[in-house]
Amino acid sequence: MDDRVQMKQLAYPPDTVIPPQRYSGDATFAEEVAKIFRRAWMFVGFANDLQNDNDFITAEIAGTSVLVQNFGGELRAFHNVCTHRYAQIHLRPCGNGKPVCPYHGWIFNRDGVPVGIPGNREHFGFDEAARKRLALPRFEVGVRGRFVFVRLEPGGRGLDEQLGAYGPVLDHLSEMFTDRIDEDVLPWDANWKTALESALEVYHVDATHPETFKKFAKKIWICSYEGEHSRGTTHLSDTSARWWDGVIERLGLPRSEMLRNYDHFMIFPNLAIGVTHGALMSVQTYDPVGPDRSNLHFRLFLGETSKPKTKGGPTRKAVEANVCGFNRTVLDEDRRVAESAHRGLKQVQVPAALGSCEERIAAFHQAWFARMAAE
Ligand code: FES
Ligand SMILES: [Fe+2]
Incomplete structure (x- = not known):
């Protein structure tokens, strides 16, 4: 057997990956509600x-x-x-x-x-x-x-302790992004885990988003971890970075000093925050509705403009339409693959074959197992 293949399999042995039977089903869902959603912030x-x-x-x-x-x-x-x-x-x-x-x-x-x-x-x-x-x-x-x-249930760690080093990130984002430009709740026929996992890697980008995200970002994905949470960072394509520089200049938008690329945070269990070029924030929750359904609740924010006259003007309107349309298109592409994967996982017993490019999913599974093992 090829050594590299063997190493990758050993990196995430099947018993560390959530088996397909535990993505869905009433019993798992009831256990998740009791052990994860009622106990987490x-x-x-x-x-x-x-x-x-x-x-x-x-x-x-x-x-x-x-x-x-x-x-x-x-x-x-x-x-x-x-x-x-x-x-x-x-x-x-x-x-x-x-x-x-x-x-x-x-x-x-x-x-x-x-x-x-x-x-x-x-x-x-x-x-x-x-x-x-x-x-x-x-x-x-x-x-x-x-x-x-x-x-919902008292006890356990306080919010600041649970957020760890991502607490100051939320402070920073709160100061930066004050201007909501879009919000919606989109029903997905997929378990919340399957839905969330579509946001935890960029390996799917070429195949799933050939006309959208693929053109927007480069493929390098640098990951880091904070307790149960994780972060992935990728660079914007040169064309996207130039487009955003122009938008920031013309619309007088602030740009984060701290987050300069495409920075994506997952705060366990189901909050995902993506920041584009330090100028746009997308906040998503993959809300569990049942074993086979979730609601993707998203909000898009820009920072407060230093050129208030641009607000409501044609350039600002065109940028908002572009950004909101792009976001909805990408999410719809994600919805289709997540729903497909959800239908598929109900037909198999073997855990997913996670590669090193999917390390944030493996970390998410670890956090899930730890929560589910608690009494
Ligand atoms: S007043 Fe609330 S149900 Fe009657
Ligand atoms: Fe995606």
């Missing part, structure tokens, strides 16, 4: 949307609807399900308004206690203690820069 949105009193955002963490709300300057998170008869209290992804259930109009306070119950005396007769027992379950909130996280 999960990114749910941006503090930009929570600046004013009564601003709120909602998010779904592996089947649990969560609201995060600004109560007089303090962010608190609650289960977004009414303790009367299960309606969702806030229905929109973000907005401003007190937590009032739209079904029968129960009003909840900053402790999640229903303080306004229409016809209480007549129909329920709840005293204060009874109302407190009907409080919405509360969850922990952690904020790093503008990135807001929620943890």
